[in-house]
Each structure stands twice: as structure tokens, then as C-alpha cells.
Amino acid sequence: MGEQIAIRFSGVSHSFKERMALRNVSLEIAEGEFVAIMGANGSGKSTLAKHINALLLPSEGKVEIFGMDTSSPKRLLDIRKSIGYLQQNPQSQFVATIVEDDVAFGPENIGMEREAIGAAVHDALETVGMLDFAQRDSSQLSGGEMQRIALAGTLAMRPRILVLDEPTAMLDPLNRQRVLGIVRDLSQSGITIVLITHSVEEARLANRIVCMSGGEVAIDSSTEELLAAPERIAGIGLDLPFGAQVAHELERLGVSLDGHPLEQKIGELLWR
Amino acid sequence: MTLKVSFGHYCNVDSPIHRLDPRMKIHLFIVFLAAIFFVDTTWGVVALIAALAIVHIISKVPLKTALKAIWPMCLVCLFPLIVNLFATQGEPILTIGAYTLTDVGLHRSIFLTLRMLLILSLACELMLTTSAVEFCDATAYLLRPFSKLRFPADDVAMVFSIAIRFIPTLSEEYNSIRLAQMARGTELWKGKLSSRLRSFKAILLPLFVGAYRRAETLAQSMESRCYGTGAERTHYRQLKVRVWDFVALAIVIAVLVFAILWL
Known part of the structure; x- marks a missing residue:
């Protein structure tokens, strides 16, 4: 790829007493990437996020941020300086x-x-x-x-990396759009974004979607590929939004959206 | 009963009192507090009330905001007021059943209540005119000599300022939980004292759990913003003592000496 690896998880497991929150997670996120982490409640999304800025340390395996091991106390300041972490x-x-x-x-x-x-x-x-x-x-x-x-x-x-743990969960639609607009602009400015979300609608902003299930990475795919196969998302307990379902059905019937917003395409079809 | 605790709330307006150096404000607070304990005449207490009222007017804090901050604390004054009214020896004025109100009791209870109200009002005035960060920086500065004894001055100051900053937030949370429990049919103000106390468990338990979760979120937010990672902390707001700070100190000391010695 040639790009610098911003975040690297190598065989990371984490357990809270007897409950395994992460199981052998291996993941690489390149600098400048916009990755959405999805999954049902208790799938390990937030635990994964907290490992990125060393709020949690792995029980097994290794997490590296720009090559710095998060379990090294000497690198803690440099790691945390390079990561912004926002909670819900x-x-x-x-x-x-x-x-x-x-x-x-x-x-x-x-x-x-x-x-x-x-x-x-x-x-x-x-x-x-x-x-x-x-x-x-x-x-x-x-x-x-x-x-x-x-x-x-x-x-x-x-920060060079921004980890957003369900930042819009407590917001109304208008403020949700505002926050997501800022996140999109930040991504375009070159900051690596890791967005934890339940919403497929929000995940569409990312270039890549990682789906967690039972503490493991169940799906790691480009956004386009994943949204073209909604049954894969349903398989891990997440709903595809109505708009995305309609778009998928239209494309299945041979109506191309040609990159236009869904609402505009439906309007055109109704007008015809 | 709705609990709206505004103690610890900072009133963000621009005034000469707000602009005072927070370290000087804490010193002035201590001097004023000492005077409250030294003054033992009614006229002395009246002079201190007048002095505090002038400070309040200069601070430009709306009276309504100040009263909202003080009133829940006033409940604390009720106990000494009642005890001193009826449990002090003296010339009887009024008898209600087994309880006798005496002239000495009346004088003492009014005096003690005014003194307690003065202390609480003084503390509220300090909180209303000093932001959490200023308070933290000033406390850390004043505790710095103890650092030589390995006392964690900065951390203690941070804990103290966060505790004050979260009082209004916890009061809001108490009200939300109270309404939620009432919607579920919990009757908080009915029945015997023992059953009322049991009902309060339904509020206190979630309040405690909520406070713990908030503390966890805050701790993670602070850690992720590099608090406690070993770098030497700098300060955006520089503490600076100006001539006006010493003028304020001189005025306050003069008023207090007058109240202690001549009234």
C-alpha cells in the first residue's frame, strides 16, 4: 500500500474477569483512512476503541500506534498526544x-x-x-x-487519529448531521478517523467498515462492497436503513443511482 | 421535593470581583471567615452582612442566581436555630407545651443562624465568582509548599475543583431519577419514616451508579487528553496578582478590623 500504518492490532484479546471482550483481533488501519467500526451491543466495539489510546491494554497480543507499543509506559504521552478520543x-x-x-x-x-x-x-x-x-x-x-x-x-x-465512540448517540438529527459534517471535513483534511457506530447510515461516510461480533472481527470490507450485500450486515444483528434497502433493491432491479442521492433518484422515477 | 443545588455553580459575568486573582480571593475568603468567628456582637455581624452585600453588588451576580445557590444550604441552619431557641437557659418569653423559648435562646439562635448564613453566603460568593479552572490553579498554587512532603497538591486541587463542578450536574441527575421513580409509582413523601427511607433507596442507588459512570467517563476523557501522563502541565490562564488585588485585601482587612474592634 505504501501508506504508513497508523493503528495495528496483532492478535489482541482482552478479558474482563471471565468474559472475553476481544478475541484474537488483528487489524491494520492506514494513516488517513476513515474506518467505521460496527456491531451489536457487547460486540467489543468500545473495548477495541479503548485499546487504541491505551485506556485498556491487551490481555494478549499487541496494539501499535504509528509503531509505538501501547503497553510501553514510556510511549504513553506520545500515543495519547497523537489520538483524540470522543465519547457519547x-x-x-x-x-x-x-x-x-x-x-x-x-x-x-x-x-x-x-x-x-x-x-x-x-x-x-x-x-x-x-x-x-x-x-x-x-x-x-x-x-x-x-x-x-x-x-x-x-x-x-x-491529533493524527480521531477515535469517535458513538459521538451522535445522544444528539438530535440536525446536530447529528453537523457533527458528522465536521468529521467528514476532518477526514478530508487527512486525519485518520475511527468511528464507532450502530448506524449503517453513518458508516456510509467511511471508506471501510469493520463489523465486530462476539469480540471478533466478523467483516472487514470496503463500504461499497458491504452495502452492496446487505444480507451480510443483517447477519451480525444490524439493520440496514430503509433508504439503503430501497437503493439496493433499485440497483438489483437494474436502476442505477449513478452516484445521485436516493431521494433525487426516487423523485425522478416518480416524475417519469 | 425538587432538589436544585446551584452551590458550586460559576456565574460567568465580567466584574472587578471576577477579575481578582483567585489566590487572593481564597486569602480574602479565609480572612473574612476568621472575622466571622471573631465578631461576637450583633452590630458586628450586621457590619459583615453589609460588607458581603457590597461585595455581592460589585460582583454583578444576579441576586436570583445567588439566592438559588444559597437556599438549599439554608436548611443546614434550621437545626442549630431550633436547638438554640428551645434548649438555652434564660428568662422565659413563650411556652409551647414542654418547650420554653427564652430571651437568651432567641438572641443566641438568631446570632448563630446569621453567622452560619454568612459563612455559606461567603462560600457561595467565592464559587459564583471563581471558575473551576481558576479555583484548581489557585488551590494547587497554595498547596504547592506541601509538595515537598510528597503531598499530591495538583491532583488534590483537581479533585476538589471537579467535585465542585459536578454538584449542579448531580443535582440535575437526582431530579431526573426522582421523576423517573415517581412515574413508576414510587411514593417518596408518604408513609412512615422507615418506608420513606426505603423509598429513597430507589433514588440513591441509581444516583450513586450514575455518579460512578460519570466519574469513569470523565476519568477516561481526562486520561485521553493526556492528564497524568508525566508531562509538566502548563496553564493557559496565567495567575497574576495586580495592584487592585492588594487594594481589595486592604479594604477587606480594614472593614473587618473595624467590625471586630469597634462594633
Whole structure:
């Protein structure tokens, strides 16, 4: 491939007491890739995500981030500096009451100079479209605004990898689209994205989909290939969205979408 | 009963009190607190209330916000008020059954309640005008001498500021759980005391579990943002003592000396 490997899982297993959460997972994610990790509840998605930034260490096997072993305490700072991790509940992720102070928390922890912190906070808030909220009280924000601020908090450390653990699970459709729009832009800017999601609709944004089942990698495929075979997704307990089902059925009947949005194609067909 | 605890809530407005160095604010708090304990006359307490009221006006914090923060704490004052009203020897004023209200009891209970209210109002004023980060940085700075004794000053300051930051959040969570349990038919305010306490288990248990989950999420968020990874922490907000800080200290000391010595 020639691209640098950002994340490498080599035979990783993880157990919580007697329950195996990950079983012999081997996975490589190249720098700049946008990968969606899918799976039913308890399939091991979040456990996998927590291994990426060394919040969990493997019981067996090895996780490497840009070649750095996550089990090496000496590399912990470098690993965490290069990874932004966003969880689903934004309110519980805030350390400070003022937006700007919270976004500055990460850069402060890695010992950035004051001027550099100011620039990083400004850039991160600008990226998520929340520059006007810098002096606001974080507890007074809406769920969508909070999630965008939490995202800014991870971006302020200028990470090369972004791990998003169901970031839209608690958001309304409008804010969901906003957050996903930012994620898409970040992916286009070259950041490696790992998006944990239940939604096939969201996973369509990625170039590659990894499906987890019972702690194992059940499917590892390009997005196009997987969405062309919806029965494979249904097999691991996930529903294909109605739109995708219609699109698949239309294509099966020989109606090509030619890359147009489904709604537009249906409109055209009805008009005819 | 809805519990809306705003203690620990920061009111984000621009005022001379907000702009004071947080370390100086903590010093002023300690000086003021000492004065509350030294003053032993009613006029002295009145002077301190007036001083705190002036501080509050300068702070530009809306009165409604301040009262919301203080009122749940006022319940704490009820116990000493009632005990001192009826359990103090003196000249009887009123008798209700086996309980006698005395002149000394009335004076002492009013005095003690005002003193407790002053302490709580002072603490609320500090919280309302100092953000969690400022509070953390100032506490860490003031505890720094103890670091030589291997005392984890930075971590203790962080824990302290996070605990304060989460008080309003936990109060919101309490109200959500209470409503959810009431929707399921839990009657919290009916029956004997023992059954009421049992009903409260239905709130306290999920509240505790929820708080634990929040703590876990927060810890992971902090760790993933490199907290505790060994790098030396820098500070975006630089603490800086200005002339106005010393002027404020001088004014407060002058008022307190006046209240202690002449009233």
C-alpha cells in the first residue's frame, strides 16, 4: 500500500474477569483512512476503541500506534498526544466550566506554551464552528453544542487519529448531521478517523467498515462492497436503513443511482 | 421535593470581583471567615452582612442566581436555630407545651443562624465568582509548599475543583431519577419514616451508579487528553496578582478590623 500504518492490532484479546471482550483481533488501519467500526451491543466495539489510546491494554497480543507499543509506559504521552478520543456523553467529559478552559485542558496537559495553547484553542473552536462560544458556560449549552465543544477539546491537541465512540448517540438529527459534517471535513483534511457506530447510515461516510461480533472481527470490507450485500450486515444483528434497502433493491432491479442521492433518484422515477 | 443545588455553580459575568486573582480571593475568603468567628456582637455581624452585600453588588451576580445557590444550604441552619431557641437557659418569653423559648435562646439562635448564613453566603460568593479552572490553579498554587512532603497538591486541587463542578450536574441527575421513580409509582413523601427511607433507596442507588459512570467517563476523557501522563502541565490562564488585588485585601482587612474592634 505504501501508506504508513497508523493503528495495528496483532492478535489482541482482552478479558474482563471471565468474559472475553476481544478475541484474537488483528487489524491494520492506514494513516488517513476513515474506518467505521460496527456491531451489536457487547460486540467489543468500545473495548477495541479503548485499546487504541491505551485506556485498556491487551490481555494478549499487541496494539501499535504509528509503531509505538501501547503497553510501553514510556510511549504513553506520545500515543495519547497523537489520538483524540470522543465519547457519547458530552456533559460528563467536561473538566472546566468555561468552554475555552475546557478546550485548553489537553494542550495544558502536554505542556504547550501559553501562546500555542491560545492558537490551538482558537483553531479547534473554529473547526467545529463554535468560536463565538469560547467564553460561554459549558453547562448552559445544548447537547449538540456540548458534543462539538468536546470534539474541539480533542482537536486542540492536534491529533493524527480521531477515535469517535458513538459521538451522535445522544444528539438530535440536525446536530447529528453537523457533527458528522465536521468529521467528514476532518477526514478530508487527512486525519485518520475511527468511528464507532450502530448506524449503517453513518458508516456510509467511511471508506471501510469493520463489523465486530462476539469480540471478533466478523467483516472487514470496503463500504461499497458491504452495502452492496446487505444480507451480510443483517447477519451480525444490524439493520440496514430503509433508504439503503430501497437503493439496493433499485440497483438489483437494474436502476442505477449513478452516484445521485436516493431521494433525487426516487423523485425522478416518480416524475417519469 | 425538587432538589436544585446551584452551590458550586460559576456565574460567568465580567466584574472587578471576577477579575481578582483567585489566590487572593481564597486569602480574602479565609480572612473574612476568621472575622466571622471573631465578631461576637450583633452590630458586628450586621457590619459583615453589609460588607458581603457590597461585595455581592460589585460582583454583578444576579441576586436570583445567588439566592438559588444559597437556599438549599439554608436548611443546614434550621437545626442549630431550633436547638438554640428551645434548649438555652434564660428568662422565659413563650411556652409551647414542654418547650420554653427564652430571651437568651432567641438572641443566641438568631446570632448563630446569621453567622452560619454568612459563612455559606461567603462560600457561595467565592464559587459564583471563581471558575473551576481558576479555583484548581489557585488551590494547587497554595498547596504547592506541601509538595515537598510528597503531598499530591495538583491532583488534590483537581479533585476538589471537579467535585465542585459536578454538584449542579448531580443535582440535575437526582431530579431526573426522582421523576423517573415517581412515574413508576414510587411514593417518596408518604408513609412512615422507615418506608420513606426505603423509598429513597430507589433514588440513591441509581444516583450513586450514575455518579460512578460519570466519574469513569470523565476519568477516561481526562486520561485521553493526556492528564497524568508525566508531562509538566502548563496553564493557559496565567495567575497574576495586580495592584487592585492588594487594594481589595486592604479594604477587606480594614472593614473587618473595624467590625471586630469597634462594633
